[in-house]
Amino acid sequence: MRPDCFQRKLSFLIIIIPLFLLFYVACPALAQDIKDVVKDYRHFPLISSRIAIWVIAELHLMFAAFVLAVPMFVLITEIIGVCTGDEKFDRLSKEFTKLLPVAFSITAIFGAILIVMLIGLYPKFTGYLMEIFSGTMYVYVFLFFGESFTLYAYYYTWDRMKDSRVTKWGHVTIGVFLNLFGTALMFLANAWVCFMMSPGGIDENTYALTSLWGAVHNPLWWPINVHRIIANVAFGGAIAAAYSAFKFLGSKGPDEKAHYDWMAYIGNFIATFALIPLPFAGYYLAFEIRKYDFALITILMGGSFAWLFIIQAVLIGVLFISTNYYLWTGMNKIPGAERYKKFIIFMLTMVFIGIAVWMTPHTMVASIEEARKMGAAHHPLLDFFGQMPAKNTAVNLVILTTFLSFVLYRRANKVATATWRHVGGALQIFMFAGAAITVLYFGISSFPPTPKDIAIRYSIYQVLPVIGCIIGVMGIDIPLFKKSKPLGGIRWGEMPVRSQYILFLIAITFTLLMGLMGFVRSGIRGPWHVYGVMKDASEAAFTPTLGFATTVISIVTVIFFGFIAFVFWLSQFGGTRKE
Amino acid sequence: MKNFLSLCIFIFAVAGGFVYLGNSIPQIKQGATGPVTITLTVEGLTEAGKSIFERENSCLTCHSLGEDPKARCPNMIGVGERASQRKPGMSAAEYFMESVYSPDAFVVEGYPKGQMKPVNRPPASLNDDEIVAVTAYLYSLGGNFDQDAIQKLATAQEKYKKFVPTIEVAEAEFLMPEAYPEDGFDVFNEMKCWQCHKAPGFEDKEPEKSAPDLHGVAAMQDAEYFYDSIVFPNKVIVKGEGYVGEDGRSIMPEFHDSLTLRQLYSLIAFLQTLK
Numbered sequence: 001m002r003p004d005c006f007q008r009k010l011s012f013l014i015i016i017i018p019l020f021l022l023f024y025v026a027c028p029a030l031a032q033d034i035k036d037v038v039k040d041y042r043h044f045p046l047i048s049s050r051i052a053i054w055v056i057a058e059l060h061l062m063f064a065a066f067v068l069a070v071p072m073f074v075l076i077t078e079i080i081g082v083c084t085g086d087e088k089f090d091r092l093s094k095e096f097t098k099l100l101p102v103a104f105s106i107t108a109i110f111g112a113i114l115i116v117m118l119i120g121l122y123p124k125f126t127g128y129l130m131e132i133f134s135g136t137m138y139v140y141v142f143l144f145f146g147e148s149f150t151l152y153a154y155y156y157t158w159d160r161m162k163d164s165r166v167t168k169w170g171h172v173t174i175g176v177f178l179n180l181f182g183t184a185l186m187f188l189a190n191a192w193v194c195f196m197m198s199p200g201g202i203d204e205n206t207y208a209l210t211s212l213w214g215a216v217h218n219p220l221w222w223p224i225n226v227h228r229i230i231a232n233v234a235f236g237g238a239i240a241a242a243y244s245a246f247k248f249l250g251s252k253g254p255d256e257k258a259h260y261d262w263m264a265y266i267g268n269f270i271a272t273f274a275l276i277p278l279p280f281a282g283y284y285l286a287f288e289i290r291k292y293d294f295a296l297i298t299i300l301m302g303g304s305f306a307w308l309f310i311i312q313a314v315l316i317g318v319l320f321i322s323t324n325y326y327l328w329t330g331m332n333k334i335p336g337a338e339r340y341k342k343f344i345i346f347m348l349t350m351v352f353i354g355i356a357v358w359m360t361p362h363t364m365v366a367s368i369e370e371a372r373k374m375g376a377a378h379h380p381l382l383d384f385f386g387q388m389p390a391k392n393t394a395v396n397l398v399i400l401t402t403f404l405s406f407v408l409y410r411r412a413n414k415v416a417t418a419t420w421r422h423v424g425g426a427l428q429i430f431m432f433a434g435a436a437i438t439v440l441y442f443g444i445s446s447f448p449p450t451p452k453d454i455a456i457r458y459s460i461y462q463v464l465p466v467i468g469c470i471i472g473v474m475g476i477d478i479p480l481f482k483k484s485k486p487l488g489g490i491r492w493g494e495m496p497v498r499s500q501y502i503l504f505l506i507a508i509t510f511t512l513l514m515g516l517m518g519f520v521r522s523g524i525r526g527p528w529h530v531y532g533v534m535k536d537a538s539e540a541a542f543t544p545t546l547g548f549a550t551t552v553i554s555i556v557t558v559i560f561f562g563f564i565a566f567v568f569w570l571s572q573f574g575g576t577r578k579e
Numbered sequence: 580m581k582n583f584l585s586l587c588i589f590i591f592a593v594a595g596g597f598v599y600l601g602n603s604i605p606q607i608k609q610g611a612t613g614p615v616t617i618t619l620t621v622e623g624l625t626e627a628g629k630s631i632f633e634r635e636n637s638c639l640t641c642h643s644l645g646e647d648p649k650a651r652c653p654n655m656i657g658v659g660e661r662a663s664q665r666k667p668g669m670s671a672a673e674y675f676m677e678s679v680y681s682p683d684a685f686v687v688e689g690y691p692k693g694q695m696k697p698v699n700r701p702p703a704s705l706n707d708d709e710i711v712a713v714t715a716y717l718y719s720l721g722g723n724f725d726q727d728a729i730q731k732l733a734t735a736q737e738k739y740k741k742f743v744p745t746i747e748v749a750e751a752e753f754l755m756p757e758a759y760p761e762d763g764f765d766v767f768n769e770m771k772c773w774q775c776h777k778a779p780g781f782e783d784k785e786p787e788k789s790a791p792d793l794h795g796v797a798a799m800q801d802a803e804y805f806y807d808s809i810v811f812p813n814k815v816i817v818k819g820e821g822y823v824g825e826d827g828r829s830i831m832p833e834f835h836d837s838l839t840l841r842q843l844y845s846l847i848a849f850l851q852t853l854k
Contacts, residue, residue, distance in 0.1 A: 040825055124825070207826075249582040294694045295702045298640050298651065307604045314600060452651060453691035501589060508593045532701035537825035550601025554594035561590050565583075 040124040041538045049121040050540040051552065056117060058515055058556045060110035063563070064189075065228075065514065067104045068182045069236020070096055071151070073270045075175040082168055090162070092263055096240055097155050098571040104151055106563055108144075122538075125529045129192060132202065135212045136188055143185045150178035183229065190224045191216040196530050197521070198292050207533045219292040223285040230281045234274035235510050241267030242507035243568055245500035257493035264495075264503055265330065271506065272323050276403060276470065279316075279395055280463055289524075293531075299524050301388075308520050308546055310361050313391075315513045317355035320398055322506050324351055327409045329499045335488030337412035347401050354398035360385040384447075392459045393443030396466050400435055403470055407477060414484035424480045428473050435469035438462065511560060515553035621715075621725060628716025631709055638713070641694065644720075652694060653687045659722020671722060672731035675714040680739040699739075706818060707740055758841070763849025766842045775831070779853060788830060789821030797854045805847045810835045 044052040074093045081089030118126045130137075154174045161171035199207075201214025209215060244264035251257040290297040299305060328344050331337035360382055384390060407428075418424065439462045446455040525531045527541040535541075632638045632655075643650035662671035666685055669677070677684050682695035698705045698713070705713065711732050718724040718732070764780060767773065773781040775790035807814045812831040816823060824830050838846070 246582075246586065249586075293696060293702075295696050299702065307607075310604060311597075311600055315597075451689055451691070501586075504586060504589060505593060508590055512594070512597050526702050528701065535825055535827065545606040546604060547598075547602035547606050551598050554598045557597075558590060558594050 040122075042121050042123070044117075044121055048540060049117075049538070053114070053117055053121060054552060055556055055559075056110055056114045058518065058553070059560055059563075060107060060114050061518065062511060062514060062556075062560045063103055063107035063110060064186070065232045065235045066239055066564075067100060067107050067151075068186055069232040069234075070100055070103070070240065071154070071175065071178050071182060072233055073237060073240070073267075075172070075179055076270075077266065078172060078175060082165075082172060088262070091259075092266060094158050095263070096243075097158065099240075099243065099567055100151060101155055102567045102570050104148070106567070108148075122529075125534060128207075128530070128534060129195075132195065132209050132215050133192055133212075136191065136216065140185065140188050143181050143188065147178065147181035147185055150174055150181055154178050186228060186232075187221075187225050188216075190228060191218065191221055194218050194220040194224050196528075197289075197296075197525055199530050199533050202533070220285070220288055223281075223288040227278075227281040227285045230274050230278050231514070234271045234278055235514065237267050237269070237271030237274060238503075238507040238510045239267075239564065241271060241503045242564075243267070245503040246568055248495070248500050249497065251493075254493050259492075261492045261495050264500070268323070268326055268503060268506070271510075272327075272402070272406060275319060275323065276399055277467070279399065280467065283459075283463065296524050296531075299526070300520065305520055305523065307361065308516065310359050311546065311550070312513065312516060313355065313359035315509050315516065317359060318509045319506060319513070320355065320402055321351055322502050322509070324348070324402055324405045326499055326502050326506075327405045329496065329502070331409060331412055333491040333494040334409075334412040335491075336414070337409075340408040340412060343404075343408065347405055350401045351398055354394040354401070357385045357394035358391050358398070360390070387447065388459070389443050389446035389455060392446070392462055393439055396439040396443075396462050397436060399466055400432065400439070400469065403473070404432065407473060410477065411481055411484075413487045413490060414481050415487060416480050416484050418480055418483070421480060424476045428476055431469045431472045435465040438465040508557065508561070511557045512553060515556055516550070519549045519553065621719075621729065624712050624715035624729065625719045625724065627709070628712035628714070628719075631705065631713050632716055637703065652690060655717060655720055657721035659718045659720045659724065662718070662722065670731065670735070671718060672714070672728065672735040675717055675732065676710075676735040676739060679710055679714060707736060708818070711736060758844035758848040760845070760849040760852045762841070762845035763847065766838070766846045767849055770834070770838075770846075789819060790831065791817045791819065791822070793850065793853050795853060797851045802847050802851060805850045806843075809838070809843065809846065 041049065043049060047055075074096050077089045077096075078093040081087070081093060154171070157171060157174070161167040195215055195218050198219040199215070200218035201209060201211040201216070203210050241264045244260045244267055248257060248260035248264060251260055286297060286300070289300065301309065324347065328341075328348075331341065416424070442458040442461045446458045450458070523543045526543070527536045528534065529536050638655075641650065641652040643652075643654045644656055646654055659671065662674045663669075665674050665687075666677075674685075679698045681697060683692050686692050696703070698710060699707075711729075714732050715724060715729065718728055722728075767778065767781075772778070773784040773786065775786050775788045776793050777786060778793040804815070808831075810833065812829040812833060816829045822830065834843070
């Protein structure tokens with residue numbers, strides 16, 4: 001079968017899926033019949049209903065993140081291309097857009113499978129969600145159509161609208177609408193998911209809907225929206241960088257290598273740019289969970305899920321170390337970067353120490369023999385570094401260090417010529433030092449006997465100077481190096497093979513992290529379909545071990561990358577013969 | 580092709596490393612907590628209370644049993660002795676009940692408000708008996724917990740229990756229809772109440788679902804209670820395994836529009852004979 005024929009068939013499915021949704025929501029009698037006559041749960045053969053839903057939902061979510069994220073940075077790079085007139089950006093944007101049609105179709109297929117399986121395997125629970133959110137389903141269908149039409153229009157009109165500046169801006173406008181539809185679609189789906197954690201807009205006793213807006217705008221809706229937007233951008237950037245690495249490895253000549261090296265840099269740049277504020281967004285989410293129900297946050301951070309955060313720390317450690325490593329390796333191709341290489345060892349040490357502190361378990365209790373030798377139940381160092389004040393301090397310093405790596409990479413082949421360069425440089429050093437000292441000061445001050453509520457307030461005082469430093473330093477850096485003296489051109493394409501595997505490592509780690517955090521977000525509800533409203537009475541009303549969860553997440557990740565390889569392979573047939 | 584295979588091996592290696600890491604840490608399976616067997620003795624209550632207190636993601640996640648400066652909530656050792664001195668005019672039993680049903684009513688100095696949810700709400704979702712057991716255990720931590728204390732706890736708990744509604748008496752004169760227990764027996768049979776309830780005269784029937792045994796029920800309950808139970812079964816739900824569905828509501832259907840008044844009152848008259 002020819003790939004374009006395959007794409008047409010996928011497009012047909014995209015039309016069918018919303019129609020199916022529309023039919024379902026527009027047929028309350030059918031919904032009523034289902035609710036009345038079927039069982040509460042049905043069993044999925046071999047792997048159980050829970051695992052089946054888990055796998056499909058996870059795959060759907062990963063592809064959804066991809067098809068939401070890629071248009072975001074494609075739009076940004078297209079606008080840069082239009083504004084600067086640099087054809088390179090336009091080619092890059094189009095090349096990433098080629099990945100979208102097939103990825104979008106796969107997302108829709110997994111979405112349809114998920115709906116069918118939810119109705120089939122969890123009819124009562126799905127029926128309840130439909131009762132609450134039936135009003136939003138029409139909006140969802142509308143947004144789905146909107147996203148489909150704008151996505152295909154965006155892709156297929158690329159060359160046709162390229163000729164004049166007016167039509168090119170028209171094309172950018174289609175991209176803006178594509179992003180608006182996609183983001184609104186995600187917000188709506190987030191409302192359903194968050195309702196399961198923090199239900200709102202329902203009667204306290206009968207659990208019937210009292211306010212649809214209250215159900216949508218439930219306490220965790222915005223924190224999840226913010227977190228997912230940033231995470232999606234980071235994830236999309238990482239996958240795009242992995243795509244570029246894949247193409248780089250298969251490149252025949254130096255030009256091709258240079259092109260894909262540059263593309264990988266842009267993808268990784270976007271991923272890093274989103275990765276830096278991501279822990280803050282995660283913190284905001286945790287803060288709001290705490291505000292909604294303190295018990296949930298204690299289950300999350302202090303109960304048996306505490307060990308999951310050690311795994312999370314390892315994964316985030318891999319992300320930060322890999323990102324920094326890629327930047328440092330990239331400095332080898334930049335003339336003038338040797339000026340900054342002497343700092344790498346210090347930054348590396350800082351990142352390693354920070355990650356080591358972050359992954360120190362708080363609850364690692366010693367054996368009786370060890371305790372006798374140490375004279376306490378906890379190792380004095382582990383006990384100290386395992387506490388939240390130490391971890392908060394570590395993560396903020398790692399973020400600052402990664403930002404410093406990025407700043408040095410950015411200016412590696414430039415010499416500032418502005419008259420105020422010394423003042424600007426001094427201000428930047430002052431901001432970095434000030435942020436680091438503030439983070440350390442409030443970190444040390446947060447340890448017991450400081451009361452918990454004050455320690456939590458101090459953690460915000462640690463985050464704010466780091467954000468301020470990032471904004472302030474970049475605010476100075478951009479004008480400072482605007483008319484700088486170049487020390488030579490960047491030798492694009494001169495990257496070792498191992499650096500390309502690092503890009504793959506970043507993409508895989510992002511995917512594993514998404515799966516892991518999805519597991520804990522869902523897991524803290526405990527044996528509830530909808531927290532405090534509808535109890536899980538199925539045979540799977542338990543939270544599996546972390547070992548089991550990581551196995552499922554790994555399998556899903558491998559399947560996802562199998563599909564991604566298919567998307568990469570198919571996308572090469574999407575261009576014209578000349579391309 | 581070589582690159583593709585290398586990348587496949589790389590992906591499998593990273594995913595495999597992740598699985599290894601996940602399996603290297605302590606493996607904890609968090610099950611849905613089953614009902615705790617509670618006997619109304621000093622030992623039975625404290626033992627049941629201890630098991631609830633110490634189970635996963637329960638009280639011990641935040642409270643400590645011994646001095647721990649890192650604990651999120653107060654140390655419980657000696658709380659049985661301290662409880663009666665916490666709030667002037669409040670007994671230990673009253674303080675314990677207030678602390679678990681309305682935790683923010685009094686917060687120990689040095690701890691922020693809003694850390695604890697009422698234990699009859701999620702995620703703890705303890706029932707009234709389990710709450711008595713937990714408070715009994717706390718009472719025993721340094722306090723003089725005896726049979727008398729059990730009664731004090733039960734009394735202190737009364738005001739926090741769910742409101743039990745009674746039927747409002749209409750001002751207008753209302754003549755009760757004549758009701759005969761024999762007719763009620765027939766209604767009981769016709770409506771197939773025996774499919775769930777055991778009752779005198781229906782010993783040969785084997786209930787298919789779980790519902791309260793009605794032998795001797797009239798010795799404990801009055802006509803108003805029977806009326807409520809038949810017409811609005813969710814007003815008061817007797818605790819017992821299988822008595823409620825997954826939605827937390829009684830499995831008994833509401834009979835507010837399927838019985839005539841005569842049938843309803845005959846049925847109540849029959850139930851009143853089950854002493």
